[in-house]
Amino acid sequence: MVSYLARRMSRPRVVAIVLALAAILVVSLLPTWRAEAATPAATPAATPAAAPAKAIPHPVPTLPPGQVLFLGRIAHPQLLTVADLAAKYPQHTQTVTFQSGAGPQTHTYTGPLLYDVLQAAKPAFRSDVKNDALRYAAVVHASDGYESVVSWGEIDPGFAGTEALLAVTQDGVSLAKEGPRLTAPGDTKGGRYVSGVTSVTLVRAGL
Template identity: 90%
Template sequence: MVSYLARRMSRPRVVAIVLALAAILVVSLLPTWRAEAATPAATPAGTAAGLIPTLPGRVLLLGRITPHLQQLSVADLAAKYPQHTQTVTFQSGAGPQTHTYTGPTLYDVLQAAKPTFRSDVKNDALRYAAVIHASDGYESVLSWGEIDPGFAGTEALLAVTQDGVSLAKEGPRLTAPGDTKGGRYVSGVTAVTLVRAGL
């Protein structure tokens, strides 16, 4: 039957029909491909952004810094940077919480990592944000303008103690003083990635 039809139709017409069928097949598969592309890959526990293995109690600094990868322990965070203490209250799923944290500011840690801001772009630092990754895959973001003392100056800490207890085992905790909700109080921080938004 197929050979009979092929003999009856001109070659250009056969090619046109084959191309049309191929186009229909591609269009029918597009929703499936889009769904697969939109599904984020699972981030394994103990990895930074699902790429680099991390050790408990250690933080990787990634992104627009020099060098492009640095690793700090809780002991490093306690010894190498000025320490700040803050008592904060925020809402959690279990109700209001009040804790006292001690540690370096996120700003001091990132500044020491030498961010590679562009000198030819006015206020290039304001295009940057720090993505905070947790050991359970949770992530949160603070913009550079929030933590820079020359702008909002929020003293977000990479806390090494909570209520006087060391966080060396589980890893530091990010604080976000001024936030009413506790969503940006990230526990078990494993990585901080400095990223630039826009072109």
């Protein structure tokens, strides 16, 4: 095209037309250049932060059968034997029925209320938090590693008032060798009837 124009027009006019065409081309490409300049350069993908490690719970000491360690959010941690549980606290007797893997079970238990034993250990409830006790629960640990949980609201007489025992006898037979048994009257299943209790830890579950 330029050679054709060169034959038909004077040189200055050809130069002017070529410059005009170049200007048109530049103007048409300008938006594309601006868009490319405005696009931020790709940055390497950030390495995802490592997930926080799960807290490792403190191991519960292994105790001989018949001894129970009370610890956690209490002022007076203590180690009690079945004989201590029978001698130091008011005794209650209850006959309960529950379902087990072997079928229905009915037994008569005698022992102190879990509530009474924990109250004597002075729970560290906060006076500046409304009903702070309702954020607490007792984790009951057995000699075979089995665990169950009872909330404070369940055993507090001011709330549900369930008479969960740390039974020292079952059907009149001492549990001094096996260790006390937690009872859960009102439970249909026997999963919370923890045998061979070795520790009770009071924990604060709420914020």
